[in-house]
Amino acid sequence: MPDFCAAYGCCNHRCLETRTRGITFHLFPKSRERRRKWEVALRRDGFAATDRTLICSEHFKTEDFDRTGQTVRIKDGVVPSIFSFPAYLQRSVAIRSTTTSRQLEDNLPMDLMPDAIKAKLQQALVRQRKLQREKSNALRREKRAKNNMQALLEELKEKNLINEELKDRLECYSDLPVHLLSRQGVEYTKAQRDFALTLHLHGPKAYNYLRETLHIHLPHPSSMQRYSI
Incomplete structure (x- = not known):
């Protein structure tokens, strides 16, 4: 079963198309404090991330990534900040x-x-x-x-x-x-x-x-x- 991005209104999931577009998927932090910051940033009522919950790279700024290794990683302390929320x-x-x-x-x-x-x-x-x-x-x-x-x-x-x-x-x-x-x-x-x-x-x-x-x-x-x- 494909892995979907948990962000509001985002339908990106792991597939050939997103891989071709350079979209990467990242697990929520294991630290309870950092994970809570990510959950709040998504603004989804009653939402609680699990150890398998993912968010895609389209919700981060370019400078939020560490691309020095073979795997693209999110820098410590970074919180997702790019979303398309409805007016309310x-x-x-x-x-x-x-x-x-x-x-x-x-x-x-x-x-x-x-x-x-x-x-x-x-x-x-x-x-x-x-x-x-x-x-x-x-x-x-x-x-x-x-x-x-x-x-x-x-x-x-x-x-x-x-x-x-x-x-x-x-x-x-x-x-x-x-x-x-x-x-x-x-x-x-x-x-x-x-x-x-x-x-x-x-x-x-x-x-x-x-x-x-x-x-x-x-x-x-x-x-x-x-x-x-």
């Missing part, structure tokens, strides 16, 4: 928190300020509230999109149609719509084909359940013979 997992630009803004409004003697400064402060507070609302709305949208796929995987796990290992492997496709195609006749994307092939190879019962019971528009098994991961 990205760290926001440092701005005043809502609490701080309220304190600022409550504590500043507004009546003693010049009108120009007062107007600028009011405008800044309005902009800050708007950014907070936009951030909250984006977070809710992203959570709904992710929870739909997460709920689907959880359902398959609860019905014993997939095991925990396969569930973790399929989480890298969590940004795909639950219904892979909105209408028939549209060509599958590579990510959609990889998802379908991975599930069919390692969880055929789950594949049939999605296709026949939930009526999710997955490729017919006979058509996947021309796909390859």
Whole structure:
């Protein structure tokens, strides 16, 4: 069974294609403290690495590697830092928190300020509230999109149609719509084909359940013979 990268949204796994692209795979540190730093960097809820958990080289900077020997190694103290997180997992630009803004409004003697400064402060507070609302709305949208796929995987796990290992492997496709195609006749994307092939190879019962019971528009098994991961 291929080894997959544990990073959020990454579908890289050990195969001829990734080897040709120069992608290397690295085990999580054995040190509990260093391993915890890597786990936190991935920002996956409830995620805990095992002694076989891997992360690929695409999540490290060029200077993070030691290439002096025959084996490419990660330098001591390095933490993976290159990811493509959805909006709700990205760290926001440092701005005043809502609490701080309220304190600022409550504590500043507004009546003693010049009108120009007062107007600028009011405008800044309005902009800050708007950014907070936009951030909250984006977070809710992203959570709904992710929870739909997460709920689907959880359902398959609860019905014993997939095991925990396969569930973790399929989480890298969590940004795909639950219904892979909105209408028939549209060509599958590579990510959609990889998802379908991975599930069919390692969880055929789950594949049939999605296709026949939930009526999710997955490729017919006979058509996947021309796909390859």
